[in-house]
Amino acid sequence: xxxxxxxxxxxxxxxxxxxxxxxxxxxxxxxxxxxxxxxxxxxxxxxxxxxxxxxxxxxxxxxxxxxxxxxxxxxxxxxxxxxxxxxxxxxxxxxxxxxxxxxxxxxxxxxxxxxxxxxxxxxxxxxxxxxxxxxxxxxxxxxxxxxxxxxxxxxxxxxxxxxxxxxxxxxxxxxxxxxxxxxxxxxxxxxxxxxxxxxxxx
Amino acid sequence: xxxxxxxxxxxxxxxxxxxxxxxxxxxxxxxxxxxxxxxxxxxxxxxxxxxxxxxxxxxxxxxxxxxxxxxxxxxxxxxxxxxxxxxxxxxxxxxxxxxxxxxxxxxxxxxxxxxxxxxxxxxxxxxxxxxxxxxxxxxxxxxxxxxxxxxxxxxxxxxxxxxxxxxxxxxxxxxxxxxxxxxxxxxxxxxxxxxxxxxxxx
Numbered sequence: 427x428x429x430x431x432x433x434x435x436x437x438x439x440x441x442x443x444x445x446x447x448x449x450x451x452x453x454x455x456x457x458x459x460x461x462x463x464x465x466x467x468x469x470x471x472x473x474x475x476x477x478x479x480x481x482x483x484x485x486x487x488x489x490x491x492x493x494x495x496x497x498x499x500x501x502x503x504x505x506x507x508x509x510x511x512x513x514x515x516x517x518x519x520x521x522x523x524x525x526x527x528x529x530x531x532x533x534x535x536x537x538x539x540x541x542x543x544x545x546x547x548x549x550x551x552x553x554x555x556x557x558x559x560x561x562x563x564x565x566x567x568x569x570x571x572x573x574x575x576x577x578x579x580x581x582x583x584x585x586x587x588x589x590x591x592x593x594x595x596x597x598x599x600x601x602x603x604x605x606x607x608x609x610x611x612x613x614x615x616x617x618x619x620x621x622x623x624x625x626x627x628x
Numbered sequence: 629x630x631x632x633x634x635x636x637x638x639x640x641x642x643x644x645x646x647x648x649x650x651x652x653x654x655x656x657x658x659x660x661x662x663x664x665x666x667x668x669x670x671x672x673x674x675x676x677x678x679x680x681x682x683x684x685x686x687x688x689x690x691x692x693x694x695x696x697x698x699x700x701x702x703x704x705x706x707x708x709x710x711x712x713x714x715x716x717x718x719x720x721x722x723x724x725x726x727x728x729x730x731x732x733x734x735x736x737x738x739x740x741x742x743x744x745x746x747x748x749x750x751x752x753x754x755x756x757x758x759x760x761x762x763x764x765x766x767x768x769x770x771x772x773x774x775x776x777x778x779x780x781x782x783x784x785x786x787x788x789x790x791x792x793x794x795x796x797x798x799x800x801x802x803x804x805x806x807x808x809x810x811x812x813x814x815x816x817x818x819x820x821x822x823x824x825x826x827x828x829x830x
Contacts, residue, residue: 512820
């Protein structure tokens with residue numbers, strides 16, 4: 427390890443340290459008011475090291491966006507053959523809860539959301555990420571044989587359920603794991619649709 | 629809106645002429661490449677007249693955003709007492725189709741979408757408009773006695789249905805009125821959801 431470090435001047439855990447320093451500064455003094463220099467200094471690293479991991483300070487909040495959508499799509503791929511669209515959508519958001527949002531990630535997600543809520547351009551970027559996820563899921567459902575119209579409905583409804591569950595997951599005082607909240611939202615949604623009434627959770 | 633303008637040098641139909649000139653230019657040469665000066669000249673009006681109607685060129689595409697959400701909320705207000713959340717959501721999007729998106733508006737909506745699709749910041753602004761609509765509907769459902777969790781699910785699901793229908797409405801070659809497409813999407817959504825019993829967490 428020591429020799430590897432000297433070759434590329436690798437700082438062990440540098441990425442995580444930078445992320446932690448960044449989110450702390452974003453929350454404390456505001457996203458706009460925080461510079462890459464501030465982040466690097468707070469992490470005890472150089473700006474060069476920062477730029478080895480992130481293109482800019484915004485990327486600290488959006489790194490892994492590709493993996494994000496891929497996690498949902500992987501959930502669809504793992505669902506049994508012949509699964510109905512609803513089961514595929516459930517498999518997608520279940521996989522995301524399991525593989526992308528473990529309980530250890532909640533504190534980060536909460537702080538990240540607080541930063542986003544205070545900054546319109548970041549919110550807008552986040553909404554685009556959501557739209558991209560919907561497109562990826564539509565394609566995944568199409569591959570499973572759904573028509574374009576049904577795939578789009580399944581994807582949008584699934585993403586809506588996920589989004590609702592996620593917002594609740596990071597709400598102040600919420601302690602349930604994301605997976606449990608997803609089940610709750612899906613049940614409420616099913617109860618909301620006509621013909622499916624009366625089994626809503628209380 | 630118009631009555632205020634009678635106090636200043638009012639150009640009859642100026643606002644509509646500016647909107648038409650703007651959307652034509654945005655489509656033809658691109659949103660970024662079009663200036664307020666270009667728009668005013670194409671409409672045969674002055675820049676001063678432009679700024680009497682719009683704060684900037686972006687507002688041409690987003691003017692009436694408040695009325696937009698209010699139309700959905702009004703639909704909820706008009707729904708009969710004791711209506712279930714699904715009926716309220718249906719009333720909201722039905723009212724929007726009826727009062728905000730008559731068939732004469734489709735050509736404008738199509739061109740507007742083409743401009744948005746070619747410009748990320750505009751798409752982002754549009755997504756924020758959608759989020760604001762969801763908040764307004766959640767508040768409207770809360771006033772009708774829904775719990776916060778149910779109101780949020782109803783609002784997000786309703787907005788999702790509307791958004792899906794709207795995208796189809798402005799799709800190339802689509803000729804059905806928005807109201808009919810909304811019914812189709814709601815039916816697909818209902819078919820997508822399983823009976824509530826099978827959604828219960830195991």
